[in-house]
Amino acid sequence: MPMRTESLVDQLSRDLQPVRPRSPVRDAMLLLALAVAEIAVFLGLGFMRPDMPAAMDQPSLWWKLASMGTIAGLGASVTILAADPLRSPRRGLRWMFACMAVIFASGWLIDAGGSDLGQLLHRLDWRNGLQCVWKMDVLSLPAAIGMAILLRRGAPTDREGTALAAALSAAGWGAFVFVFACPSDDPLYIAVWYTVGCAIVTLLGRAILLFVSRW
Amino acid sequence: MAAAQQGDARAYRALLVAVTPWLRRYFGRRLPPGAVEDTVQDVLLAIHEKRHTYDPARPFGPWLAAIARYKWIDRLRALKAHATEPLDETMQAPDDVEGAVAGSTFQRLLGELKPSQATAIRLVKLEGYSTEEASRVTGQSVSLIKVNIHRGLKRLAHMVRADADAD
Numbered sequence: 240m241p242m243r244t245e246s247l248v249d250q251l252s253r254d255l256q257p258v259r260p261r262s263p264v265r266d267a268m269l270l271l272a273l274a275v276a277e278i279a280v281f282l283g284l285g286f287m288r289p290d291m292p293a294a295m296d297q298p299s300l301w302w303k304l305a306s307m308g309t310i311a312g313l314g315a316s317v318t319i320l321a322a323d324p325l326r327s328p329r330r331g332l333r334w335m336f337a338c339m340a341v342i343f344a345s346g347w348l349i350d351a352g353g354s355d356l357g358q359l360l361h362r363l364d365w366r367n368g369l370q371c372v373w374k375m376d377v378l379s380l381p382a383a384i385g386m387a388i389l390l391r392r393g394a395p396t397d398r399e400g401t402a403l404a405a406a407l408s409a410a411g412w413g414a415f416v417f418v419f420a421c422p423s424d425d426p427l428y429i430a431v432w433y434t435v436g437c438a439i440v441t442l443l444g445r446a447i448l449l450f451v452s453r454w
Numbered sequence: 455m456a457a458a459q460q461g462d463a464r465a466y467r468a469l470l471v472a473v474t475p476w477l478r479r480y481f482g483r484r485l486p487p488g489a490v491e492d493t494v495q496d497v498l499l500a501i502h503e504k505r506h507t508y509d510p511a512r513p514f515g516p517w518l519a520a521i522a523r524y525k526w527i528d529r530l531r532a533l534k535a536h537a538t539e540p541l542d543e544t545m546q547a548p549d550d551v552e553g554a555v556a557g558s559t560f561q562r563l564l565g566e567l568k569p570s571q572a573t574a575i576r577l578v579k580l581e582g583y584s585t586e587e588a589s590r591v592t593g594q595s596v597s598l599i600k601v602n603i604h605r606g607l608k609r610l611a612h613m614v615r616a617d618a619d620a621d
Contacts, residue, residue, distance in 0.1 A: 244474060251499075258506040324504070394504040396523070454503065
């Protein structure tokens with residue numbers, strides 16, 4: 240064995256410290272605790288929409304919650320699994336994209352139930368929409384930081400795919416929390432502005448997480 | 455490795471010593487000879503930094519192979535990013551069977567590219583031509599030479615990845 244490598248082996252074994260093996264269940268519990276804490280703080284600060292009891296009768300509220308929760312949960316699961324060097328995120332990402340297609344299709348069905356297509360611009364309400372984008376992107380930050388820590392600790396061998404799954408999860412997470420404050424139940428508004436907000440987090444998050452996950 | 459996770463330095467050292475020859479053979483078949491030892495050391499460091507990601511309930515071999523493959527692709531990307539220098543024509547090359555195997559594998563992969571891409575890579579990356587010289591030799595514009603090198607190397611990386619998956 241050449242000297243340099245032998246020295247490295249000596250040094251690595253000499254400095255050895257015990258480590259606790261990584262546990263996907265523990266990682267999932269930590270992310271869940273972070274999500275619950277963020278929702279509690281957000282609602283505790285009084286950001287919940289005032290008409291929440293009435294909004295709970297609207298199918299679009301449940302559509303928003305289920306859709307964003309599914310994206311956040313699926314993305315987090317894929318990220319946790321793909322932080323293991325033996326696992327690929329590709330299959331999970333395919334499931335995520337399939338879910339997004341179902342989300343858009345179901346939103347269109349809800350919209351077709353009772354909407355006036357002649358007032359598209361009015362329904363988009365771009366001033367409120369931009370505020371929504373800003374808020375949901377800020378709400379994605381805790382998730383993005385949590386994902387970055389998870390990826391730094393893991394050893395993803397498909398960093399591009401894993402960073403994409405983590406960024407999508409952070410985007411879905413921010414949007415999920417924002418649903419509790421979002422004043423609009425119009426599926427068109429939701430489809431457009433939630434997509435814009437999630438796309439910004441996904442693009443920026445993927446680039447940063449790809450860099451952070453390098454090992 | 456399970457013992458190493460609990461801090462058993464002797465078991466850990468024995469493990470690193472045992473995997474080193476396997477890593478040398480692995481990279482000897484896949485990388486230029488000059489890059490093998492550095493990559494072996496990269497993997498040893500990665501094993502050390504990421505040893506908590508090993509699950510003691512599963513076999514060690516696939517975990518090691520996944521890390522080796524990741525570092526191999528990482529090294530190929532780094533090689534792609536570095537400019538090559540022309541070799542001295544009078545330099546004597548020692549007999550090197552593993553290097554020859556790696557070289558012939560590379561030539562086979564190069565043969566699967568489009569001729570314009572393979573020519574651009576061969577001239578600029580292997581024979582040390584500048585992009586302007588390669589442009590004059592091939593009749594391709596300088597920007598086309600650059601595009602062909604970029605696309606060719608990207609395609610090579612895909613083929614290498616597919617070969618690794620087949621392994």
